Amino acid sequence: MHRHLQHFIDGAWVDSDGGRPHAVIDPATEQPVTEITLGSDADVDRAVAAARRAFEDYARTDVETRAALLDRIAEGMKARTADLAKAISEEMGAPIAFAAGGQVPAGLGHFLATAKALRAFPFEERIGKARVVHEPLGVVAMITPWNWPLNQICAKVAPALAAGDTMVLKPSEEAPRCAMILADILHEAGVPAGVFNLVNGDGPGVGAALSRHRDVDMVSFTGSTRAGIAVAQAAAATVKRVHQELGGKAPNLVLEGADLAATLPPTLQGVLANSGQSCIAPTRLLVHDSQVAEATGIAKAIFDGVAVGDPAEAGAHIGPVVNRAQFDKIQGLIQSAIDEGATLVAGGPGRPDGRNAGYYIRPTLFADVTPDMRIAREETFGPVATITRYRDLDEGVRLANDTDYGLSAAISGDPAAAAQVAPRLRAGLVTINSWSPAPGAPFGGYKQSGNGREGGKFGIADFMEVKTIIGEPA
Secondary structure (H helix, E strand, C coil): CEEECCEEECCEEECCCCCEEEEEEECCCCEEEEEEEECCHHHHHHHHHHHHHHHHHHHCCCHHHHHHHHHHHHHHHHHCHHHHHHHHHHHHCCCHHHHHHHHHHHHHHHHHHHHHHHHCCCCEEEECCEEEEEEECCEEEEECCCCCHHHHHHHHHHHHHHHCCEEEEECCCCCCHHHHHHHHHHHHHCCCCCCEEECCCCHHHHHHHHHHCCCCCEEEEECCHHHHHHHHHHHHCCCCEEEEECCCCCEEEECCCCCHHHHHHHHHHHHHHHHHCCCCCCCEEEEEHHHHHHHHHHHHHHHHCCCECCCCCCCCCECCCCCHHHHHHHHHHHHHHHHCCCEEEECCCCCCCCCCCCCCCCCEEEECCCCCCHHHHCCCCCCEEEEEEECCHHHHHHHHHCCCEECEEEEECCHHHHHHHHHHCCCCEEEECCCCCCCCCCECCEECCEECCECHHHHHHHCEEEEEEECCCC
């Protein structure tokens, strides 16, 4: 078992002051794989103080110094791809090939795109007699989830470094080891002491302490809407900036007359990849009455053909979901759909055949799902899709938007027709015949999917303050 019992504070690994041990469970075996220390309020205070001390000097570094630092970090990540992938695979269950080919490159992409955006970023402009400038914001607390652990860390660390901020990261206690490897990469790349700090912990402990801390200027959170509300409430007392990417329940609006054999497979991959543990997974297929039978047959063949296997083994299979709580939640939603009258087309309750341990989910497809069913409204976060029929485009758009969330939406069908529909969907990301975001483009949600954006110049801007200066000499 891996043991990483220290926190990274002020440029060094240090012992916790009053923390407690925590075992990270391998979801494929249900056995401990890593031991960490959940930090205390004292650990948070020490990390925030280090970030506050480092801010004045780091905020004054020039753009090229920061861009070159991002370049070195990217090279360090490339060199340790295998280590990062193994940590992700063991702790959250991503198959090793997907961890190395999808999870790690997604995180690396943020450093590459941010370095490019930083070198072109418009730090100031003239508006009449005023000069408007972007300046470093201060100390940023970062709270990140387990489903794309490295990606969502890098989506915050890269723009914060680019902006001239200092930071304290709390990675998920379910998948912390990639963050600890990244801490070493940052240190080796020359990130000054105190600029980046890492305190392991859980949400009610370290997460809450960071959110309410008086010396934190911004909290950037990715996770569930429920937890995001708690973060915002804790942050309100000190009126700090709250930057959030929260839950999703993405539709896949299949346009009438779409070539289903060509357009459905790419979007359904978004439901299956990462065992469905993606906030932008387009799980709600909305299909015109005339094509429901054909769409159901194509989707069934895809779901029936998905292999579920050991994440440590090479191959194109999917792995388990992250933990017992997620397994039980998904099983409950599958059963609720059956109980509420949906038609089970593929998969169903229980583990796949031959699996008597591990948090493995059968790839599951339901038809005849109505908008009032739990499985149509709650974020499933597993390899589960639903099919709901619509009669005309206006109804299809209404159903797509009939959700508390607005992180992403997919459209399947003719790209020109889809482009006309995209402005009608209330989501921060709309993909046509695909499901993935684009490196460097803004990423974030409408409605209860959060506020603020990550990615490229938009991410840099969200990690900065804007100042207006009037009366300077000409």
